[in-house]
Amino acid sequence: MVRSILPERSSDGGSERLEAFSDGILAIAITLLVIEIRIPSTDGTHLGSALRHLWPSYLAYGLSFTTIGFVWVAHHSMFRRVRDVDRMLLILNLGLMLCVAFLPFSTAVLARYSFTQSSGAAPAAELYSINMLVIGLAFMSLWVYLSFHLSLFVGHVDKKAVQRTILRAAPPPIVYALTAALSFVNAKACYVLWVLATLYVAVGPAARKIPVWVDASSEAVSDAN
C-alpha cells in the first residue's frame, strides 16, 4: 500500500479540492466571455451606432454567462452530495470543464456571425448548439456514473432518486440537440429557443425542483412524485 508509506495530511474525499478547481475554471470562463466582445474600430462619429450594432454580442454574452452560472449552481448541488471522488469521476469532471472552458470561443463565433452575415449564421448557431449540447451531456454523464456508484455519495442514497435527478437534467441537452438540427433551417429561431431554455432553467417550474444549497422554503426541495 502506497498510502501506508506516503501518508496524507487529511482524509477528505477530494470533493472539496475538485470543487475549488472547478470553481476556478468556471469563474474564469464566465469572466473571459467579455474579452471576446471586440471594441469597435470606427471614427468617433459612429461609435454610438457601432455600440448598438454589437447587440448580438451582448445577447450571446448574457446567454453564455447565465449558462455557466447555472452550470456552477448545478455542479455544487451535485458535489455537495458527493463524499468520495475516484479517478473516473475526476476524468468525467475534467471533460465537463473542457467543454465549458471552450464556450468563450463558441460564444465569440456566434456573436460575430449570427446576425451580421446571414450565410455564417447557420454554422455559428450549429457550433454553439453543439457546444451547449456537449456540456449538457458531459454534465449528465457525471450523474449517470454516480447512479452506478452510489457508495460515492454522502450517506445512504436511493438509486431511483438519482435517476429522477438525471431526468431533470435532460431537457436542456434536448433543446440544444433540437437547435443543432434547426440551425441550418432558421438560425434566428435558435436564439428564441435558447433564451426560453435559459429562462426555464433559471426561474421556470423545473428550477424550483433543482435543490439550491440553501432551501429557504421547504417546497424548494419537495418532490411531487
Place this chain on the structure above:
Amino acid sequence: MVRSILPERSSDGGSERLEAFSDGILAIAITLLVIEIRIPSTDGTHLGSALRHLWPSYLAYGLSFTTIGFVWVAHHSMFRRVRDVDRMLLILNLGLMLCVAFLPFSTAVLARYSFTQSSGAAPAAELYSINMLVIGLAFMSLWVYLSFHLSLFVGHVDKKAVQRTILRAAPPPIVYALTAALSFVNAKACYVLWVLATLYVAVGPAARKIPVWVDASSEAVSDAN
C-alpha cells in the same frame, strides 16, 4: 423530500460558496482590465510620447479597478451578514456579477474614445455611466431583496437598519445616472464626477459608515442616528 434521499455533506447556508465564486469573478474582472490597454504600435522613436498619450487608459484603469475593489469590499460586508442563500438571491447576485464582468469592455471603449476622438467621447461616457449605474442598481437590488427576507440574515435584524444601509448604497448610482445624462453635454466633466465619486466611496465621510470586515475603531461602525 429530495434532501432526505440525497443528503448533503455540510449544512452551511451556501453563503461562503457564493462568496468564493463571486470573489473569483471579481478578482478576474479586476485583473482583466489591464489587457484592454493596447500596447502602442510605433517605431521606437515615439514610444515615450505614445505611452504618455495612453493616459486616458491609465485613468480608466484606475477608476474601474477602484470601483471593482470597493464592490468587492461592499459585497463581503453584505454577505458576511447573510446566513442563507435562496435561489432569488443567487440570481440577483449572478446579475450583479454579469454587470461587473462587463466592465472591462466599457472601460476599454471609454479609454479609447473619450479623449482621442471628441465625437466618440459622448457615447463612450454614456456606455460607461450606464454600466456603472446598472452595477449600482444590481447591488441595491440585493439589499432590497434582503430587506424583505430578514430571515436570510445572521441573527435577528432590524428592518430599519437594512433600509438605512440601502440608502447609503444609493449615492453612487445617482452620480452615474447624472453622468449618463451629462455625457452628451460634456463628456469630460463626467470624468471629474467619477473621480470625486470614487474618492468619496473610498475615503469620504460615507466610507466611515460602511462597515469593513474588521472595525479597528468603534467609530467605524457607529451609526449617528
Place this chain on the structure above:
Amino acid sequence: MVRSILPERSSDGGSERLEAFSDGILAIAITLLVIEIRIPSTDGTHLGSALRHLWPSYLAYGLSFTTIGFVWVAHHSMFRRVRDVDRMLLILNLGLMLCVAFLPFSTAVLARYSFTQSSGAAPAAELYSINMLVIGLAFMSLWVYLSFHLSLFVGHVDKKAVQRTILRAAPPPIVYALTAALSFVNAKACYVLWVLATLYVAVGPAARKIPVWVDASSEAVSDAN
C-alpha cells in the same frame, strides 16, 4: 528570532497556501488555452469549413487541457503528503508554475503552424515538446528534492517509496524528449505519441498506481512490489 517578535496567525506548514496559489495558476492557465484559438475571419459563406479547418487548434486545446488537468491531479497527490514548505520547495514549485503557465503560448504556436504550413510544423512541435519536457522535469525536481528532505513529509516516509514515485513520474518526460528529437524528422508522428502518452497518463495501467485523493478501491493504491 523574528518569529518570536512577529508572531503568526496559524502554524500550518504553508502547504495549503501553496496549493491554493498553484491551483489558481493552473485553473487560469487551463482556461486561457481557449483564447488562443482565433475566431475565423471569413465572409459568412465559408465559416463552416473555416471552423472545420481549425481542428489542429481543437486537438492542441484538448491535449494541453488534459495535460494541465493531470498536472493538477499529480500536484495535489504530492502536496497532500507534504507538511512543511521550505524556501527551496517554494522556488521549485514556482519554476513548475512558470513552465505550465507558458503552455498556452506553445499550444497556440503548435495549433497555428503544425498542420497548415508544413515547414513550420517542425519548430512548432519542437517548442511544444520542449515545453512539455520541461514541465515534466520541473515536476520531477519537486519529488527529487522531497526525497532528500523526508522531514517535509507528513508522518514517517520510506525513502524507497518516494524513489518509486519518482520513477513513475518519469515516462512522460521521456516521451516528450523523444518527440523533441523526432519533431524535425516527422512532426505529425509527434501528435500520435502525445495522444498516446496523454491517454496512458489518464487511464493506462500506470494511472491506476498514481494515488488519487480518494481511493475508492483498494487496488488503486496497492503497490505490487
Place this chain on the structure above:
Amino acid sequence: MVRSILPERSSDGGSERLEAFSDGILAIAITLLVIEIRIPSTDGTHLGSALRHLWPSYLAYGLSFTTIGFVWVAHHSMFRRVRDVDRMLLILNLGLMLCVAFLPFSTAVLARYSFTQSSGAAPAAELYSINMLVIGLAFMSLWVYLSFHLSLFVGHVDKKAVQRTILRAAPPPIVYALTAALSFVNAKACYVLWVLATLYVAVGPAARKIPVWVDASSEAVSDAN
C-alpha cells in the same frame, strides 16, 4: 452600532478574506503574462528563427513571473502576522494590487521594444522600472502603516522588529529607482541589474532572512542583530 443590528457570521479579522482576494489577483496577473507574448506571424520557413528572436519576451516573462511570485511570498509573510484589517490597510493593499495587476502591460511593452528597436528601449525600460519601483513602494507602505498600528498584528510586536523588516524590503525599490534613472543612458544594463536583483531576492543572503511560511531550519528566521 450597526454591528449590533446587522450581526456577522464570523469574527475573523478580515485578513484571510483579503489574502484570498489578493491571491486571486496575483495568480491571474502572473498567468496573464503569457498572453502578451505574441504568436509570430511568419510563413512556416522562418518560424524557428522567429521563435528564437522572441527571447526578450521570454526573459521579460521570467523576470515578471518571478517578481510576482515573490510579491506573493512576501505578501503572505506579512499578512499571516496580521490579525485585523482596517479600511486604510485595505486601501493600501488595493493600491499594491493595482500596481501588480498593471505589470503585464509594462512587461509586454518591455518585451516588444527593449531589443528590437533601439530607440524604443529607453522608454520601455523606464516604464518597467517605474512600475516595479511603485510596486516596491506600495509594498513598503503596508509595512510602514503597520509599524504605526501595532495593534493590527497578531500578538505583541516590537516596533523595532517591524522597522527592520521595512529596511529589508527596501533594496528592490532602490535598484528599480536606479534603473529608472539608468534607462535613458543604457537600457540593456537595466536587464543585468534586474536579473541580479531578482536572483538576490530569490536565493541571496537577504532571502534567508525573509521568513517563509514554514521555517524548516531555524537559521531561516534567525536575526543576527
